[in-house]
Amino acid sequence: MKSEHLVFVHLFNDFSGSPRVLADAIEGLDKRNKSISIFTSSHNGFLSNISGTKLFNIKYKKCNNKYLNFFYYLLSQLDAFIKLIFFFRTLEKNKTLLIVNTMLPFGALLAGRVCGVKVVCYVHETAIKPKLLKIILRFFIKTCSNSVVFVSKYLMKVEKINGLPNSVIYNGLRQDFIPPGHINYEEKFASNTILLVASLKVYKGIYEFVELAKIMPDYNFVAALNCHDEELKYFIDNNDLSDNIELLARPDSLQRFYERASFVLNLSRPEGWIETFGLSILEGMSFGCVVIVPKVGAPPEFVDKNCGLLANGRDLIIIKDFIRTMDFETWFKLSKNAKIRSDCFSNSKFTLNFNEYINKCFEE
Template sequence: MKHIVCFHLFNDYSGSPKVLKMVLQGILDKGYEVDLITSKGGVLDELTGHANLKRMSYGYHFSANPVVTMFRYLGVQLYTFLIAFRYLFQKQTVFYINTLLPVGPALAGRMMGKKVIYHYHENAFVKGAFYKILATLMQKLAHKIICVSQYQRSFLGRKSGVCVIPNALPKEFTSRLHPDAEAAFGRQTVLMLSSLKEYKGTREFIELANRLPQYKFVLVINDTDKNIDKYLKDNNLTFVKGGGNLIIYSRQSDVIPFYNSASLVINLTNPLFAVETFGLTTLEAMTNGLPVIVPIRGGIAEMVENGINGYKIDVQDLKNITEQICRILENRNLYSSLSANALKCSAKYHYSCTLYNLINSLEE
């Protein structure tokens, strides 16, 4: 097999397209031919300079109106369903479906007798009915399903043709990180990277900053300044712009400088509404030797041992989180231990191992 056709719905700077970019980069370096069909305007646009890469793009973005978003989504599914048939007479072609959402090309692939492989990043069973329907279709259409954690896999009714391959970070990312526990401890900076969903913890992060004025808080939100300002205004979330201990940044194409300027990275996703199936920002943090605080459930919780490389805390228990932040940032010996163990733990998620297992899954 030398030809992979990859479908990804929404190309932005979130976790799943970042992982996909890493995977495709590795596959291309191995000499495979790759056709990538996705939207414009995200991290996958950086895949350039490969003679064996072909790219097809379409316009797609979310709307504040869910009905409009659904019509746009259905339009893309019809478009990619039809595009898929250009591969009807091409042998040894694998359809690589990234996330649950590109169901149109997955259906077309099965109709044509192509091998269909899903890289499953979400946990549909803690989301709404729409995602559960997509997960059911995935289990019917896929020849193989690649999960990113044991937690995520445990929800699938299907047991055969399912494997777990944890995510990893590309070499060009890790090579620019600068682990230094002594310097990081001195920065006294708490970092969170998230999206603008209510359950992602923006409100709670601002409250933590208000409770702990002695530390610097940095929040990077994967959205536009306009949408962030509207969200803050609509929810009466106030902080001192330019003069307080909290800085909020909009969508960033390069987050490495934020990790190199942080002391501690936290994730405040509320598992009552959404569960992190992996935790890419947690891995990015640990690879830079930064301790982490994460929710108590999900694939992200599999990455953390309490008191070893970080802490698992109920995200609604802000009192406990506040106390642990103080404990970590005021105890140099504890910080050094957490930092060293975070770096050690990150080695389990090595790029070469992940890529080897993914290529084997595509080849089988």
């Protein structure tokens, strides 16, 4: 007989960051004496087929029309609210914990409040538009949640919900992401490879990356981009690219790129996108890559001058000089420090922290 019930809700199941983090958290749970249910969209993603869980669908789809998209979003919240109301009736309220992933599923928050179960909001994001929607979502979090978890101290600082317990659980490396046991540092440094892992968006610094490749012709630039093939083709056809840059759409495995890269860049523009964690940075560090990251947001919480460079992504001359003037001894020291720093964000530490938090919620 299961004595505790964990119910997770996520709006859109895909292969992006927030469902990935949630999937790792669920997979790492101590499942003894627990029933685990997941409510999410019917799309294929990280939350599909997690062993030891029951999957329930929330009706949700996306389209290019923003008004129709918002209508579908509202319908999904009505669907989530109704389904959860009936579902909670089958569970013991004092032994049930609802974890709502991201700010968006306000219908789930409301259902938890109405049914009197404990509610945790797991916040990954801050860039929600329009502003009015964000105000409304924060209202639901404040009035319906018992506690809030953030993925970084930066995010907790800017999105803190007053009157509720606020905590930080740092993300960890993916369970299936295995850093190398041995790194050939000489070969890695000599590759002169600079890697960008990002979406094909202006605010992610793709144009800065292209320009950097032009002013550093003796280095190899590789961008692993989260985009469709046709989007990448359009970008390539409409931009003047140098011969030393390679752009790839959703490559099957990032490990082989991290393994070869000397440097990993994050060039996000602060006015358009502030990193609330920065998983690709951490992944690069676990492979001994020296990292160059924004000065704002969460990256400074785990990157400093001992393992990389904090810089504005538009300061291309500063970035170029940092890379060009680095000899092997200096790079090797930063690379080793990056690898050591990444060990603090292992998957095992993440799952340990998440399990401790869940157990604490049930005890309170």
